[in-house]
Amino acid sequence: MQVRYRASQVRHLRRRPPLSSIGRHIVAELRREGVAAVPLEELPFASNRALLDAMPRARQHLDRLDARASRTLEYGEGFEHCVPINPSTIATQLPEFFMWGLDESLLDIVERCIGLDVAYHGVCIRKELVDGKAVGTRLWHRDAEDLDVIRVLVYLNDVVDDESGPFEYVPRHSSPSYRDFHGVERIDDEQMRRVVPEWRWRRAKGPTGTVVFGAVAKLFHRGKIPLSARKLASFCYTSRHPTDERLCRSYSFEPGIPFVDEPLTDRQRACLWKYQELLPTTASRSVQRRPEMVSARPESQRVFARMPLPVRAPRSPMVTAAVQASFAPSELT
Numbered sequence: 366m367q368v369r370y371r372a373s374q375v376r377h378l379r380r381r382p383p384l385s386s387i388g389r390h391i392v393a394e395l396r397r398e399g400v401a402a403v404p405l406e407e408l409p410f411a412s413n414r415a416l417l418d419a420m421p422r423a424r425q426h427l428d429r430l431d432a433r434a435s436r437t438l439e440y441g442e443g444f445e446h447c448v449p450i451n452p453s454t455i456a457t458q459l460p461e462f463f464m465w466g467l468d469e470s471l472l473d474i475v476e477r478c479i480g481l482d483v484a485y486h487g488v489c490i491r492k493e494l495v496d497g498k499a500v501g502t503r504l505w506h507r508d509a510e511d512l513d514v515i516r517v518l519v520y521l522n523d524v525v526d527d528e529s530g531p532f533e534y535v536p537r538h539s540s541p542s543y544r545d546f547h548g549v550e551r552i553d554d555e556q557m558r559r560v561v562p563e564w565r566w567r568r569a570k571g572p573t574g575t576v577v578f579g580a581v582a583k584l585f586h587r588g589k590i591p592l593s594a595r596k597l598a599s600f601c602y603t604s605r606h607p608t609d610e611r612l613c614r615s616y617s618f619e620p621g622i623p624f625v626d627e628p629l630t631d632r633q634r635a636c637l638w639k640y641q642e643l644l645p646t647t648a649s650r651s652v653q654r655r656p657e658m659v660s661a662r663p664e665s666q667r668v669f670a671r672m673p674l675p676v677r678a679p680r681s682p683m684v685t686a687a688v689q690a691s692f693a694p695s696e697l698t
């Protein structure tokens with residue numbers, strides 16, 4: 366698998382999109398540190414204005430949500446620490462968020478990081494519950510949808526201190542592997558301290574509009590337990606042949622796709638991966654209504670439950686050697 370993935374990255378080298386200087390900076394930081402945090406206004410993205418205009422509306426939506434929102438959740442499990450806005454609501458009332466994730470300049474950066482054509486799994490807009498619980502993505506983990514997973518977080522409120530629950534991570538150069546935890550599946554702070562001293566942990570803080578790029582399959586990270594209701598938009602990307610399709614689907618924007626009534630370029634459509642067929646046709650666009658829970662896929666084909674993050678199987682020495690022997694085929698290798 367790894368060898369085939371690397372070979373595809375090598376073939377993709379010729380097609381790498383060019384980057385702006387800030388794009389090059391982000392890619393370099395992801396390679397070095399695994400995380401890059403930049404203010405939204407420093408990103409030369411055509412859709413920034415629309416996103417900024419939509420932010421107050423998103424915050425209002427989130428303010429109205431409480432723990433009862435989980436009863437009408439369009440996602441599966443994995444939301445015990447937060448309440449999200451449903452994908453169909455985003456598609457119809459906050460499409461600027463979904464479309465920002467498809468901005469061609471953002472896709473260029475993500476494509477350079479992954480080194481392959483990318484699949485966009487959508488955006489999750491959510492608010493943390495202030496309950497002090499170490500659950501879900503508040504535990505230390507590496508994302509396992511694919512060999513490379515890029516998450517782009519946009520803070521919708523100030524996250525300038527530890528109490529606001531910043532994205533916390535162990536930088537790539539110090540990041541352990543699952544094997545270092547000897548089979549422990551619930552990696553809380555105490556477990557992490559045993560393997561990586563706390564002074565090596567980093568926190569991505571910043572005011573409203575801070576954009577955090579994370580190579581989240583390559584480093585241990587978590588959302589620090591907040592003392593206030595942090596609000597966040599989280600965008601997710603993998604290759605188009607992810608290692609764990611079920612995990613990709615469990616937390617995806619799939620229920621929102623039938624309501625995306627926006628013009629898309631061929632590249633943007635292709636980034637929707639296996640969901641392109643769910644886009645409304647021109648004829649059906651005007652009759653789409655926001656439902657509480659709808660997907661064009663039959664129930665039997667939908668997989669909602671977010672699976673526990675699998676512990677990655679140790680690589681065989683032969684595969685490791687083959688991968689190390691090859692030259693770096695992607696920006697993050």
Ligand SMILES: O=C(O)CCC(=O)C(=O)O
Nearest residue numbers: 502508531532586587588
């Ligand atoms: O909430 C955060 O800051 C981290 C989110 C996270 O770890 C994830 O989505 O995998």
